[in-house]
Amino acid sequence: MFGLFRKIPFPIALIIPIEIVMMFLLIFPLIVEIWVSLTNWTPLLGVNWWHADFLGFENYYKIAIKDHRFINAVIRTSIIATICVTVELGLGLLYATLLLKDFPGKRIVVSILLLPMMIIPLVAGYNFFMLFIENGPINQILGFILGKKVELHWLSDPNLGLVAVMIADIWEWTPLMFLILMAGLASVPQNQVRAAVSLGASNFQIFRYLTIPLIKHIILIAVVIRGMELFKIFDVVFILTKGGPGTSTETISFYLYSAGFTYMRMGYIAAGSFIVLAIFLTASYYILKPVMKEII
């Protein structure tokens, strides 16, 4: 037994444990998912999933073409992801530029700015629930700025609900952008900046023509990572709006959860999640490869 173990080349022996875990948690579930997505299985049938009726591609057809809730959720999630990534990138750049120079207490300010991303996402969603209620502080502060009484129903209005979800996400994850971009700005070689200054460049010109091109790949990494995470957004939606009112704030993850686990239509939802998986895999392959190649 041990002799056999010795014969395995060392690098392969090192990755056996990870292979086992990945097999159990990735490959095997994928096979199960593909099979279940081709059947009408639900736990309510009372039979095991390998005994369910085979349907072929009916589930796929139904969810990808007929199911407007699913299609809307995909579109909505893309909109949320685009807006949030843009705003977070802009704010992150602003934070990082503001904190570029040293000043007394900078370390404390940086630590404070990083707080939100350490908060449990569910708790962050709950924080914003408290802030967004009708007689909560956000309406009052808005009223104070506008000089009249504001009574916005943030969480029960279809459009405002979406805005509330995005604000909560921006609050929580701008610090990550800031952190990555700050590391990027710190890596800009100072002698190049000095050269630009002595050649008479303004700070804006330095920023536009020197800093941005130098940290372009770091910006790309930050955008890709945030974008990927945003497509999975669930916790905040779950707490803030529960996908409602109606289905107006449902994201991909939330739709799969609510359709899958309230009606227990496992086959149907497996088809949906397999489509999502396929999109994610293709996208991550094409987006991530050039990005990560620069780093390895």
Next chain:
Amino acid sequence: MKEVAYNEESKLFGVIRFSLIAVIVLFTMFPIYWMVATSFKPVQEWTPPKPIYFPKDPTLYNYKTVFLGPGRAKGGWWGSDQGVRDSLESTGAKIRISGESSFFIPFVNSMIVCVTSTFLSISIGLLAAYAISRYRFGGNFFPFFILSARMFPPIAVVIPLVVMFSTLRLLDTHFGLIIVYTGFTIPFSVWMIKSFLDDIPHELEEAAIIDGMTKFQAIIKVTIPLAKGGIAATSLFIFILNWSEFLIAFLLTSTRVITLPILISRYFSTTQGHLYGPQAALGTIATIPVIIFGFMIQKHLARGLTFGAVKK
């Protein structure tokens, strides 16, 4: 911190800069402050017509409720503070540690699951990271294959896992949650530890092997002590990820193995979010360990969240 070489800015610009910094600090701190403040507010101050920014009559009842479980504080939540006090004092003389509503069981569950799965994830990830860093194992494909596991939306992988686990009777067990958490955090541990291992010269291990150690002994006795700081940072980082995880635990557990985020969501959904004070108290308690750990690894956070791409 090194000196920065940009142009001198005008005085006006400096004032604008500092006021903007003040604004973003306020924007960042306000929701956290609101949670902590609410956790000390008595029941009348939770949602008055005009929000109260500083608790006028601070109490510890909310924390007491979280520790006792709201089941022990029957009645009085919607009435006066007196009602809360009475019900707490009449029933809560001794702390009852049982049932889903008390804070202790979920806390212990969270600890068991997070510590074990962090340990497993780090051990397995370290070996794979070593294979990638030192032997370039699998070229570019293998690291990307591992990373792709992180790209899946968890919900899409959890659905077949629910199906599988119901057959294997792993639903609602510590073991089931531990392996899923291990699997989901392995990409982070592999990539982050790899980025730390890359910084360590491999000549040291080679010297140890020439001196008569086996390759495995060289990892244990040379590499791990050298990468100690990095491994510790990775562990804390993965602990934070596990501690905050909600969706997987929500779908894979029901009654026995409740983690802290599940308890928070239960407090929330059973009252449509109206139990403001105790929820804020629970949120504060649950967040404290994460924030402490987060500050301990502050300078490695960027590295962790970008899979080791940003080193600083």
